[in-house]
Amino acid sequence: MSENKDLIDDEYKRKFLVIVDDTPECAKAVTFAALRVRRTGGTVVLLSIIEPDQFQHWLGVEEVMRTEAYETCQNLQARHAANIAAFGSIKTEKLVREGKKTDVIEALLAEDPDIAILVLAAADSSEGPGPLVTQIAARGHNAFRVPVTVVPGSISDADLAALC
Template identity: 80%
Template sequence: MADTSDRYANEYKRKFLVIVDDTEECAKAVTFAALRVRRTGGTVVLLSIIEPDNYQHWLGVEDIMRAEAREAAETLQARQAARIAAFGSIKVERVIREGKKVDEVEAQITEDPDIAILVLAAADSSEGPGPLVSSIAARGANAFRVPVTVVPGTISDSDLAALC
C-alpha cells in the first residue's frame, strides 16, 4: 500500500478506477465513480483493456487488428468521459493496456499508488454478475490492495445520485 503519511499535506486526491468496455453495466460504474468524485474529490481513471487475440495472424493483420481495438477503446473512453463531464468538472485520466483483463486491472492498481477504489458494476441479468465481476470475486477478498465496489446493475441513475 502506498505511504499515506504526507497525502493530506499535499492535497492527496484518491482515484476511482473504472473498467471501460462495451457492456451495459459499464455506464453504471462510471456514473457511480463520477458522482463519488464530484462529492468527495479525486479523479476517475478510465481503464480499457485490449485482450490478446487467440488466433495467429500475419504480422500486418495483427497490427491492423490491434490498431482497430485501440481505436474502439479510445471511442468507448471518449463516450464515458463525455458522460462524466455531464456531472460537472471532474478530473479524468484515460489508460489503455493490453493483456488479460484481471491481470491488467491488478497491474494498474499496483503501478498507480493513488488508486484507492476499484468500481465495477454487476450485469443486469439472471445469468450472474458478469465475467469481470466473477473473475475478480474468484480471486478472493484480498486479491487487490484496494476495496472493490460493485454497483448493482439494476440501480437507476437517480438512486445512484441519492447514494453518493
C-alpha cells in the same frame, strides 16, 4: 502529527478506477465513480483492456486489428468522458492496456498507489454478474490492495445519485 495529515490532504487525491468496456452496465460504474469524485474529490481513471487473444488467429492483419481495437477503446472512453463532464468539472484519466484483465488491473494498482477504489458494475442478467465481476470474486477477499465496489447494473441513476 497534524502537519503530516495536512500534507497528505493537500497532495493526495484518490483515484477511482473504472474498467471501461461495451457492456450496458459499464455506464453505471462510470456514473457511480463520477458522482463519488464530484462529492469527495479525486480522479476517475477509465481503463480499457484489450485482451491479446483477440489477435492470435489473424496473423496477417494483427497490427490492423490492434489499431482498430485501440481506436474502439478510445472512442468508448471519449463517450464516457463526455458523460462524466455532464456532472461538472471532474478530472479523468484514460488508459488503454493489453493483457488478461485481472493481470492488467493488478499491475496498474501496483503502478499507481493513488488508485484507492476499483469500481465495477454487475450485469443485470440471470446468467450472473458478468465475467469480470465473477473472476475478481473468485480471487477472494485479498485479490487486490484496494476495495472493490460493485454497482448493480439495474440501479437507476437517481438511486446512484442518492447513494453518492
